[in-house]
Amino acid sequence: MVARTRFDDNECPVARSVDAIGDWWSLLIVRDAFDGSRRFGEFQRSLGVAKNILTARLRTFVDGGILASVPASDGSAYREYVLTPKGEALFPVIVALRQWGEANSFAPGEPHSELLDRREGRRLRGLEVLSADGRPLRPDETEVHKVSAG
């Protein structure tokens, strides 16, 4: 059998998310979509990904309800790919990856792109994991509660 282990029936939400978007290209396609890319060629040039791979990823995203395929806005015969609400909900995921990368994958002073508040032109606040009443939580202050099949 082989084929990759699937996590789409896993009880853990992290596993299901990974199943949906956890490969090399998927998250970067979503990033580009947030950045305004809509056309096949935009994704293709931005990412340098092979066209057949891009085709497959876009289809998976459309099937999964993360992107919607809509008629091109310029009236041409082609399609554009826009984030659905489900896709837009990935915003914190992308921001979390961006902030982690900024803090941990660049040498001091090494240039990198930044995500800015468009109105103020300033960098964003770091994401915080908070309790229901707003206390910042460290990992060890949380625990996973497993569900039983009952």
Add this chain to the structure above:
Amino acid sequence: MVARTRFDDNECPVARSVDAIGDWWSLLIVRDAFDGSRRFGEFQRSLGVAKNILTARLRTFVDGGILASVPASDGSAYREYVLTPKGEALFPVIVALRQWGEANSFAPGEPHSELLDRREGRRLRGLEVLSADGRPLRPDETEVHKVSAG
């Protein structure tokens, strides 16, 4: 050539993050590490991953400074794998994936594991992307500022 395109020299922090943790198993290993797994066998049983794959992933994480290999706490001859500060900083990434999965990958009423505030036993607050002065930001209220090589 061939071989996967690497993003470890990309100017985009998202790309570098994906390069470090963007495959099927890596994020789940990190999730388990947050959940308290430390031993080879714990990861192996929890994930059902082949041992050679797990070996390779653990090594990559140790090399990348995300996990540290330390002597086993029970005095046995083996190693344990614990999150470094860099690894702990992935907490918002895992939480973001978890929350997205909860909201978008389960049927209403379908059971799934939950991440709880250990002290209160309550679910966490949803992650929010905020401006420097604390305003919630939608994706279209942000923009990526590219750096120039100069």
Add this chain to the structure above:
DNA sequence: CCGTATCCATTCCGATACTG
């Protein structure tokens, strides 16, 4: 410009057997 289709190399992954 937008894809689809095909080809091929590489990598990934799972299973299993084996060592300490």
Add this chain to the structure above:
DNA sequence: CAGTATCGGAATGGATACGG
């Protein structure tokens, strides 16, 4: 228990050629 080694099948990814 904690890994290492090897094997084979599968999926991935890149290049290219082709058609709408």
